[in-house]
Structures are given as C-alpha cells and as structure tokens.
Amino acid sequence: xxxxxxxxxxxxxxxxxxxxxxxxxxxxxxxxxxxxxxxxxxxxxxxxxxxxxxxxxxxxxxxxxxxxxxxxxxxxxxxxxxxxxxxxxxxxxxxxxxxxxxxxxxxxxxxxxxxxxxxxxxxxxxxxxxxxxxxxxxxxxxxxxxxxxxxxxxxxxxxxxxxxxxxxxxxxxxxxxxxxxxxxxxxxxxxxxxxxxxxxxxxxxxxxxxxxxxxxxxxxxxxxxxxxxxxxxxxxxxxxxxxxxxxxxxxxxxxxxxxxxxxxxxxxxxxxxxxxxxxxxxxxxxxxxxxxxxxxxxxxxxxxxxxxxxxxxxxxxxxxxxxxxxxxxxxxxxxxxxxxxxxxxxxxxxxxxxxxxxxxxxxxxxxxxxxxxxxxxxxxxxxxxxxxxxxxxxxxxxxx
Numbered sequence: 001x002x003x004x005x006x007x008x009x010x011x012x013x014x015x016x017x018x019x020x021x022x023x024x025x026x027x028x029x030x031x032x033x034x035x036x037x038x039x040x041x042x043x044x045x046x047x048x049x050x051x052x053x054x055x056x057x058x059x060x061x062x063x064x065x066x067x068x069x070x071x072x073x074x075x076x077x078x079x080x081x082x083x084x085x086x087x088x089x090x091x092x093x094x095x096x097x098x099x100x101x102x103x104x105x106x107x108x109x110x111x112x113x114x115x116x117x118x119x120x121x122x123x124x125x126x127x128x129x130x131x132x133x134x135x136x137x138x139x140x141x142x143x144x145x146x147x148x149x150x151x152x153x154x155x156x157x158x159x160x161x162x163x164x165x166x167x168x169x170x171x172x173x174x175x176x177x178x179x180x181x182x183x184x185x186x187x188x189x190x191x192x193x194x195x196x197x198x199x200x201x202x203x204x205x206x207x208x209x210x211x212x213x214x215x216x217x218x219x220x221x222x223x224x225x226x227x228x229x230x231x232x233x234x235x236x237x238x239x240x241x242x243x244x245x246x247x248x249x250x251x252x253x254x255x256x257x258x259x260x261x262x263x264x265x266x267x268x269x270x271x272x273x274x275x276x277x278x279x280x281x282x283x284x285x286x287x288x289x290x291x292x293x294x295x296x297x298x299x300x301x302x303x304x305x306x307x308x309x310x311x312x313x314x315x316x317x318x319x320x321x322x323x324x325x326x327x328x329x330x331x332x333x334x335x336x337x338x339x340x341x342x343x344x345x346x347x348x349x350x351x352x353x354x355x356x357x358x359x360x361x362x363x364x365x366x367x368x369x370x371x372x373x374x375x376x377x378x379x380x381x382x383x384x385x386x387x388x389x390x391x392x393x394x395x396x397x398x399x400x
Contacts (some may be wrong), residue, residue, distance in 0.1 A: 249333025
C-alpha cells in the first residue's frame with residue numbers, strides 16, 4: 001500500500017520508466033538473473049500464481065488441494081499451449097489455508113519427491129487502489145518482442161522487501177503487475193512503499209535469455225532501453241533446392257522482410273516464388289518483382305528452382321508465433337527449430353482440419369488426422385511449408 005505522496009506525479013513517471021523493461025537506470029545495472037525453478041507469487045487470501053520452466057516446450061498444469069490433490073488448473077494461456085515457461089493461476093482458495101500441489105508437464109509429474117510442494121494463503125485484506133506497473137521485453141537483438149517470458153517483481157524499501165509479484169509477457173512482449181497487491185513477506189498486511197523505494201525486476205524466457213534490474217520507483221527521467229541478456233544466438237538454416245517446384249519456409253526471416261532477401265544465397269538458382277493467401281495467389285519473379293512483396297517466418301511458399309543449390313539463411317527462430325488459419329486450403333510455413341509430428345504441432349486445432357499435404361521430391365505426402373495406413377506425412381520439418389485444409393477458422397501457436 002502506497003503512502004499518500006505525489007500520486008499524480010509518480011504514476012506517469014513509473015509507467016514511462018517501465019514502458020520497456022529492458023531498462024536500466026541509476027542504481028543497479030541490468031544483468032543476468034538466476035534461472036527460475038519454481039516460483040509461488042501473487043499470493044492473496046484466495047489466489048496464487050505458480051510458475052516454472054521446462055527444458056523444452058510442453059503443456060503445463062498444476063494439480064492441487066488442501067487435503068487431497070483433486071483439483072487441476074491449466075496454464076493461463078490455455079490448456080493446449082506448449083511452452084518452456086509455465087504460469088498457472090489458482091483461484092477460489094480459502095484464506096489462511098495450506099495447500100499442496102504437483103507440477104504436470106508433458107505427461108510427467110513433479111511431486112517434489114513424493115512430499116508435494118506447498119503454499120499458504122494470506123488473510124483477507126481490504127483491497128488497495130490499483131497501481132499498474134507494466135513494460136515490454138525484447139530479445140537479445142534489441143528489437144524482437146520476447147513473448148511467454150516470466151517476469152518477477154518485488155518492491156525494496158527501508159523496511160525490507162515485499163512479497164513477490166509475477167507477470168507473463170504476451171505475444172508483443174508486454175507484461176504488467178499490480179503493485180497494490182504487494183504484501184509484507186508473511187502476507188499479514190499490505191506492503192507500504194514510497195517514491196524513494198525501488199522495484200527489483202527479474203525476467204526469464206526459458207531459453208537462456210534473462211534480465212535482472214533494479215529501478216527507482218519514482219524515476220526522474222526516461223531510462224535507456226536494454227535487451228534481455230544471454231538470449232538465443234543467431235542460428236542458421238540450410239534447405240536443399242532442387243530443379244523444379246518445391247515447398248519452402250523462410251523460418252528465420254523477420255516479419256515483413258523484402259521477398260528476395262531470405263533467398264539471396266540462391267540468386268541465380270531460382271526464378272519464381274508463389275504464395276497463396278485469402279483464396280488468391282501472389283507471385284514474385286526474380287528480377288521483375290510481382291504481387292508478392294514481403295515474407296516472414298510463417299510464409300508458405302512454392303519455390304521454382306532452376307539449378308540444384310543450397311538455400312542458407314541466418315536469424316532467430318521465433319520463441320512464439322501465432323498462425324491464423326482460414327476455413328479453406330492454407331499454404332503455411334511453421335518456423336520449427338526441430339522436427340515434430342503433425343499431431344503435436346496441430347494439437348490446438350484438433351477437429352478443425354481434415355487434411356495436410358506436403359510436396360517432396362518423390363511426390364505428394366498426406367496426413368489425415370483420423371489416421372489410417374494412407375498417412376505418408378509423418379513429420380513437420382524446419383524450412384518446409386504445408387497445405388492444410390481447415391473446416392473452421394482457428395489459430396495455431398508455435399513455440400520453440
């Protein structure tokens with residue numbers, strides 16, 4: 001709970017300071033934060049947030065209960081979202097009650113060696129006036145948003161530190177926490193803070209990119225932008241190009257890249273690119289241009305090779321990418337770092353598509369979700385595009 005000091009002046013300055021968490025300022029400079037294991041945050045009398053990381057993208061949930069573990073809760077992004085970071089909000093809890101819980105991810109259960117993890121809710125307090133601190137995280141390249149990143153915030157004052165608050169970035173890298181929800185560490189009272197106190201902010205995206213920074217709660221000037229530390233290194237992708245038509249995906253291209261840029265390594269070995277979107281074709285002729293002008297990490301493309309070559313590109317696989325699919329045939333690229341089964345990639349849209357096609361040197365391959373011996377498409381691979389026939393509109397989320 002904030003002491004009543006200069007509120008109208010403080011809030012705009014706080015928000016200005018946090019518009020990009022990638023912030024540094026007077027006090028402690030940004031640096032790498034320790035990797036989070038299990039965090040119990042945002043503890044109130046009736047709710048709590050459980051967050052943790054896994055080594056690969058998995059669907060996470062929590063099983064919990066006050067006496068027996070009979071209740072479950074899904075990740076706040078949805079039951080079918082697979083990610084390296086996991087954030088589960090438990091609500092409808094009883095005040096001043098000890099709960100046990102297990103972490104569930106990818107079919108495995110972490111029950112703390114059979115002892116189960118525990119937390120205790122706080123007592124009921126009179127709600128304070130909301131004070132939202134928010135910001136935006138970017139990846140190590142300084143421009144790309146950092147989605148699905150766990151953000152932990154505590155307030156540091158002369159009387160000690162507050163309880164931990166937690167947020168999760170969205171697809172644009174944006175996050176927020178309500179500072180009025182901060183309590184003293186034993187949860188018995190609101191945490192009182194003022195303009196001379198500090199925010200301690202840590203962030204972790206599950207891939208190695210992280211940040212820890214201490215910010216003045218009442219900054220007097222905009223603070224310089226900072227990127228996450230130790231993020232994914234630039235990667236390379238090689239795609240064999242053959243004579244004739246083939247389906248390719250410029251997985252490492254940034255959204256809105258000029259159409260020819262990702263294919264500069266094979267200039268002279270291809271002459272045309274085609275895309276299909278909104279029920280119509282767009283094309284690009286090397287040296288002449290066309291209606292296809294930009295590409296990105298989800299672009300599904302026909303490439304016409306005029307000679308055998310190897311397409312190489314460098315860049316960053318998106319940590320999280322949404323792919324919107326229309327109720328028709330869609331030509332789509334999935335920017336995957338590694339091979340995955342069609343069922344795994346398309347789990348979130350099960351029942352909303354009926355056929356997937358790939359085109360290889362040997363001809364067409366097919367995947368039917370209802371199975372059968374006719375399925376010849378068994379893997380989605382990096383650098384390739386696929387035709388998907390949707391029976392209704394849906395969105396697939398790809399995580400790396």
